[in-house]
Amino acid sequence: MDAAEFRKRGKEMVDYVADYLEKIEKRQVFPDVEPGYLRPLIADCAPQDPESFEDVFKDIEKIIMPGVTHWHSPYFFAYFPAASSFPALLADMLCGGIGCVGFSWAASPACTELETVMLDWLGKMVNLPEEFLAGKDGQGGGVIQGSASEATLIALLAARTKTIRQVQSEKPELTETEIMGRLVAYASDQAHSSVERAALIGAVKIKNVPSDATFSVCGSALRKVLDEDKAAGLIPFFFCATLGTTPCCSFDKLLELGPICNKENIWMHIDAAYAGSAFICPEFRHLLNGVEFADSFNFNPHKWLLVNFDCSAMWVKKRSDLIGAFKLEPLYLQHHHQESGNFHWQIPLGRRFRSLKLWFVLRMYGVKGLQEHIRKHIRLSHQFEHLVLQDERFEICAEVVLGLVCFRLKGSNELNEALLKSINDAKKIHLVPCHLREKFVLRFAICSRTVESTHIKFAWQHISQLATDLLKTWEQNHHQQ
């Protein structure tokens, strides 16, 4: 394919994508296929000779689309939102065209520099303390990671290195292995599994801190485990606070936790993967109060800020802590490190020109446009909450703060599992569940950029009707038993 054909096919693809997103509402939100559906539909091996674009293009609707879960359908209420917007798609086209691999400043200066400046823009939008910004000569700054999981891992590794060095300087009789064996990280029992995974990768212990009745970790809970562990000879070194937990969007109490971490010399990382985008609205910024105590902070514009995946924004107060994590400089690390660029800040060496997406989206929406998007989602979640509250068969299971509503039928877990199954089997909308303590709960997340009040009403009427049908047969079965 030469440039001339690319011009033609590229424009067809633009129209295809525009059509897809414009008419996505007409597609069934969740596919009908069973595991293994795709393999029989395509060849066993790659063709020897080139196939035409037409042949490949027609297979999109034939082979791919039947197996796609349509994350941007206004009937998609599962997980958390995956951001998508037209400016981000345009920026990604440009990113692909330039096709540089920015692993050092020289490998593409614009790639490294735009990222630093965009993270300053974004940091200012959520009103991060000055220390987290790079500015012209700050010690802090931001970097784009692929996911919140990577950000958590990087933070944990930086904290591990820092603590090992500190302990070694205080107690030179301890070996690195001995110190490692005593390190312990902490996170809420509501935290994302990626925190535990980071600890597993980093080969350190991790413990759950019990959350309170509102699914938040408070200072006294952390204090208690810290005291126990220190008494047992362990070395607490890392606490991952969550703002907007995955199950129910609860918030750990930073203002209580931060001072404890600072006093105990524990790295505090804040994972605000979903909720972070909301902090661009002044009325929600208070949820971030206490960030001034943190060492690192992360949220995902690719979730809720209209920047297509992947774009996870991470800031640290001291860049040197991150760089240090990958530069212990033992004998075996004494060659060709690049000092410039952001490559010491992340696991992979290469990086796409992802900051272009931020640049396009922040400029073409403006802060106000993005605030509008966030506010609309939160308005819609409260609309859904009110509909649930008006139906006394149902209960709300956690405070609705942002765009997520956790709800269930009053009754057994089995009943609610059956309700979710009937919702997802009908495939008119798509939800996923969670567990809150022992309860099986349905999560209704406002996801699509184009979701409107009418879709919420439809979703509720549909759920309500399915509940009526279910309760009828459920009661019959119950009477029969």
Place this chain on the structure above:
Amino acid sequence: MDAAEFRKRGKEMVDYVADYLEKIEKRQVFPDVEPGYLRPLIADCAPQDPESFEDVFKDIEKIIMPGVTHWHSPYFFAYFPAASSFPALLADMLCGGIGCVGFSWAASPACTELETVMLDWLGKMVNLPEEFLAGKDGQGGGVIQGSASEATLIALLAARTKTIRQVQSEKPELTETEIMGRLVAYASDQAHSSVERAALIGAVKIKNVPSDATFSVCGSALRKVLDEDKAAGLIPFFFCATLGTTPCCSFDKLLELGPICNKENIWMHIDAAYAGSAFICPEFRHLLNGVEFADSFNFNPHKWLLVNFDCSAMWVKKRSDLIGAFKLEPLYLQHHHQESGNFHWQIPLGRRFRSLKLWFVLRMYGVKGLQEHIRKHIRLSHQFEHLVLQDERFEICAEVVLGLVCFRLKGSNELNEALLKSINDAKKIHLVPCHLREKFVLRFAICSRTVESTHIKFAWQHISQLATDLLKTWEQNHHQQ
């Protein structure tokens, strides 16, 4: 921006990208900017109100392009190639449009399934042993990672978990910490720094195995360090073999190393990041002989197989080893894991629909088209090699096997540093150096998809002329001293 405007702007962007790539030769391959150039050119913070597409668009040439290193210029001979092709760009547009986040089968069945089948296609193209393929019910299979660094890390972590379990079952008196303290990984002294980094992250020792005169690790070298380390009570558990090292594209001797690793129960991972793409040509496939002894194998279609970054292909013989690495299932890991999908195979939870790029490229080029691309690059590197050899002022520093030529002026390192500086200061072509043992060497890598014989001739004449100029002043200075 609504769908109607996206149709218009998307088509403009297609033309912009086509223009950029068609006329890239006219741009200076390496930018003139100095560190910090970008910040003064843009606002201090994001705009409150939306800006127009036109305003953003005109800033591409004004702000971004002056700071871009043009990786796809036919005058770019630095690092290794970054793949780029029109079919891959089209697939990436579709990937962005669909915008699913495939972290489990249900999150988007097509995303998970196409990836598995494409990795089988690709595995067959390089003639991987059957055990590495997923097929309908194989134990092996492939997955797309973001980079070779991630693949190496995942392999090392899987090996770590496997070994710890094994040692614990044999010697229950040892704690996990004690075992960790004895684990040792190995790689060539020519291996990429990401191997050392993986060990650093995984908190295990790593040792360099000395390469021979051809910069390859042979069996006896590995044997020697293994014996020493075992005698000292260490537990060797991981060896990363490199096919196509970064400095000079040398090849570790798999046929000697593999049987040793198998006998010693050491996980052998093969990092063929750059070279792997060449194995689709039967005449180069012999370089992969011995892969049958490996536990995992990785190469980067995003380097040399015309699939835009990021797309790093990794295969394992036993999927369960990878999954196990992230599922130790201690107390703190007993909740909501998803069993389906590929998410246990990687660091980040989310994944883009990257297999679409492979699907488009493999079909629209066909195996023959891709072989042609590889063969052209290798032909051009030999053309350059011959030009160097005809000039007795120069020497070739390592065997030219694929698309990389390592060369230098006969003489001091200072002289060659000065030559490289004059080449890169002139900015007509772009190269980077390496060290081979104590020698400072220039690396000439065939990179661009559109590079032709004329560009090679131009590059050589240019280098030759700069050498002449340099030697003249160098000798004068030398006489003056």
